[in-house]
Amino acid sequence: MSSESHPEAPSQSVGPEYQPATQKPKATVSTVIPQSNVTILPQTSQLIALLTMIRDKNTGRADFIFYSNRIIRLLVEEGLNHLPTVEHSITTPVGQTYSGVKFEGKICGVSIMRAGESMEEGLRNCCRSVRIGKILIQRDEETSKPKLYYDKLPEDIADRWVMLLDPMLATGGSALMAVDVLKSRGVPEDHILFLNLIASPEGAKNFAERFPKLRVVTAFVDQGLDEKNYIVPGLGDFGDRFYTM
Template sequence: MTNQLDDKDDDLVNVVEPDENEWKKFIDEMKYVRALEYVLQNAPVRAKDPEKKKKAAHMALSTMMKIKASEIPDAVNGIPAPLRDTLMKYVYKGFENPKDYSSSALLTWHEKVLAATGLGSIVRVLTDRRTMTWFQKFITLSPKKRGFHLITEEVLREVPEIKQIEIGLMNVFIQHTSASLTINENAAPDVRVDMETIFNKLVPESNSYEHLDEGSDDMPAHAKCALLGSSVNIPITAGRLAFGTWQGIYLYDKVSKDENEPTEEIYDDHFPKNVHIMKTNNQLRELHTLLRDRTTCRSDFKFYADRLIRLTVEAALDQLPYIPCSVITPTGHCFEGLRHEKGTLCVSLMRSGEAMEKGIRECCRSIRIGKILINEGHVIYAKLPSDVHRRRLLVAYPVITTGSTVLTGLEVLLKEYQCRQSNMILITLFSTPDGLQRICELHPELTIVVSEVNTVAPNHFGQKYFGTD
């Protein structure tokens, strides 16, 4: 019989409830999963009597506390799907009484029930309580060094709305492919140091990976992200995050350790004469600083990057051959000047090289641009004019770390299109000395123009410029 009359008298609607003796029988036999399923099957969900509901909730929760953490996944999967929403209701009921039931155990139950039922279970539970409210916020964390960082308080400062929520769930998601979130020890800083050591042993940095375009630490960071994940879910109870006693939110940041140590800037005398490192001045130094500053927003980053690109392109154009010419001025005078030889082509090494195309077109408005797409050392796509071997080439790629991408692109031009080293000018914004030296050794006739050579290159350049960081 259903309660279509919404009668407050439980006896009139035949409300079921678990029999305590039957429940104790399962408990005494240590059949805890069967005891829990029995309570869920007979849960007084339609009852108006709060004591009946309280008693059933206690039976369910005390049973859940008896099941070992390692056995919870099997317990959840063994419970019939129609009963799992009721199980989630009791999990949230437990969060309302953190002194009576272990928060860490409840978090495990919450995680496993959520995995089995999806977000829909939470929506149904909260909707049934008629307290459904959604908040969404984008927050920016303060700059962090490489390693594990406790960010609980920083997150809480950004979402004061939590205080308005009696019971709910907070999902924290990081929009990054080489940084991660997890929940762990919030008291001892040593744990975070040891976590970094453990993960570095699990996924060591080396040059043995295929993906090296952004440094030897980048691919390991992607792998660590896959191990830890990009989000965490934390229950909310009475306006507070329902953590266990020693739990907090960890951010794992993969920033190269070198970026937190003094850097060394390298000058022309370290390289052959065909390498032209732009002379540092205050303007150039400021641009290098702003592009390395982690607090620089993307729109500002693009603006400063475009400025630096244009300055570097202007310096590269000075390496082209020029021929004497005469022009007549508006006042009728003859002026003896110079004009660069026509036939220059730009080759953009995609995708980072595409960031430099705008600056090149602003300096050479009618220049043709060919493209070579390289992914993890393999050429995916190349589109160049048929007469590329007869032209002078401006090869554009913004950041050189190991030099692998540039070397692959040069190999395509030299072997497949019969271009000459002496006809090429490599334009790059930043380079490490090792990457630059490697290119110089393999291509001694190649002209290179770079705005800065430093032991630490801003490997985030391409991601930040295109907004994929």
């Protein structure tokens, strides 16, 4: 897809609901896609401000890490909302009964190396002592297709709910292969949640249709892919900006 064929980016007023539209700034917001198993974070002024910071080419590495971590925390919190719970009543310190819930089942994170490792801290901050697995997938230079080079996963991963971590979803090749790896280890498709910061419409659509029982949680769906399959407007190479630049 060439840059000239990208649809116009959607724009809307962002800010608290109680403010009139005339008092809210206009901003580019996420593209809406029809796949029901894709959840896009609410396009709040806070989220758009954080995304603006990490998209800016002039944002230094320290600020890029700080603001990325804030978005990752929002993604993990939303991901946890999709895990199953059961009724659980407790007694408060004043002797009253409170009818609540608790999570059902164990979870783990699996990062697609290397950029996905940037999301591990956000998961650990929300889930104490969470197990983390890793998958390394790179493009084969001869075939231009993704190739599995390494994986290290918890032995009991088939009995866990898996949060698959990768900040960018472009064509989806690496993420699709990662899900195939998880399924080959016995993880049910509907026990996988894929968390990412920015997706392309093409990647999100392909991913959601290939695995209809899996849920994708993303902060933003961008306009599309350019002729080099880079997400536009995007933010550049996430791993480079997080780890080296």
